[in-house]
Amino acid sequence: MSDVSTDVALDIYRRVLNIRRFEEEVGRLFTEGELPGVVHLYIGEEAVAAGVCAALRRDDYVTSTHRGHGHVMAKGGDPKRMMAEIFGKETGYCRGKGGSQHIADFSIGMLGACGIVGGGIPIATGAGLSIKLRKTDQVSVCFFGDGAANEGSFHESLNLASTMGLPVVFVCEHNQYGEFTPARDTMNIEDIAVRADAYGMPGHCVDGCDALEVYAVASQAVGRARDGEGPTLIEAKTHRRGGHAEGEEAFLAGQKYRLPEEERLAAKRDPLLILHERILLEGLADAHALESIDQDSSQQMVEAVTFARESPWPDPETVLEDTWA
């Protein structure tokens, strides 16, 4: 049994669903050829962003990854402006200059998705330094993947954050794959969380498919950071339901790189199903309440697509705007 209230459980459920329904729309639009560029979907990992962000305040910071839609959404991003950015439209968060991998919303502390693996880790650390220098009680959260845990920026940043006692929560989303290579081929340890020891900070493994578990562990780490007790490393074990990028089947020419039993396990561990089941089982809400959240969410995403589709392209003249400050 979890000890969350109905309000918190439904808030988390809403975040998970918003991500799921948004990503389903993005996947469909990509397949139908309506989107420029490349998209990396967060389906299967929703419990991590939702569980962590539910433990944050609006003025807390997050940094993100190339698979960043879920983080923006969970932090409170506007689906319309997100979708418009992915379309490359003027009304998008970055006026069409960022795209899927560079969505940011500074007004809610979302400091940007990042196309460089491990690129956000030092930036989240710097936001933590800024909090310490400005003497506020904000917290900085850094989302990154298992692949990024093998980057030099991971090592340098965790050591720096620990040495300086910065209010940063490092959240490693271990989705088992770095692009097309299984993590078991790229690191000789089962749990990335053990690396926390090397930097003198607490490390926790959590079931990243169970949003309420993620919320519990994240709340503890966020509280610790807010109280000035320094950084924590959380490893959330999760699954990427889709490929590295949408449309990769054509590029892979029918070749498989995942084992069928892994895919079956990932399907069974669907964070939306798990959360749905837990909420009902623990009597936190009834099926009707969950269904109405789903309807609401689906409706919002349909509106987001319409908004993005009907929004104007950026004026080519704006290519020279937003340059020198």
Add this chain to the structure above:
Amino acid sequence: MPRKTSVDAMREALRAELLRDERVVVIGEDVKVGVFGGTRWLHREFGDERVINTPISELAVAGAGVGAAATGIRPVIDLMFGTFLFLAFDQIANQAGAMRYMFGGQTKLPLVLMTVSGAGISAGHHHSQPVHPMFMNMPLIKVVLPSTPYDVKGLLISAIRDDNPVLFLSPITLGSQRGEVPDDPYTIPLGEAAIRREGGDVTICTAGAMTRRCLEAARAMAREGIECEVIDLRTLKPWDEACVLRSVRKTGRFVAVDESFPVCGAASEWAATVAEKAFPHLRAPVQRVSNLDVPLPYSPVLEKAAVPTTERILEALRRCMQTEAA
């Protein structure tokens, strides 16, 4: 006016800005001791929270600067040697320079990255390689390369007050040189060149440590009756194109002297711009004098040969004076 070293000038600039704006912090490895002296003992006055010693982690330190600058701090990061910037390349090239634009103007990045730069003290390649053209090649990063103690102070204060990422490179040979530096804080606009010597026969465009060498060459040419105009750009990006083009329209001859490698070096950019925008005024082909295309050697004799020498500058000037465009 008091005569001070560039190191004194740098420390005065940092001190003035630490006093003026509590958002300014100095961060880097060994900034308390200050390997080159510019940050030395500032923590005694401003405390460990304003003058912050870090591990040797260039990538994380530069990135922390980016994250802090995006959230209300004005960090001055000391990365020591220009070559160490390469260890932090992702955070400079992919993040600092791009973030404001990439996010549609949502943020400003008031970030200064300071290092020494260039050759002249037999430090070997890893501590002597010039780096400025690589950063000039990236959008939305300002690059500053002063040549006098006076400029160090005024340009550094401007860099710290600027809302954009600024790479502040000090020629490694400049540190101990003395010059007139006022006690009070003052600014020199970024992007404004200084004409170090006026002349009507040939324009020399340069910056940083090469400025002195160009002035030596100009004095030698004057003895032969040829008057060189020596322009010290001071800021390499954005650079004072108007000042250079004005001079070339007057002299009709152009020599670019830069301490960096010849392919896609700073001299190439200056020469191309002059050829493109002042061609009708040119009376001879433009000339470039750059480093030789080799890593920086250690031996003083070899090191001297690898960077633009006064002799090579003189040769370029004479070639320029002897040829007439058809």
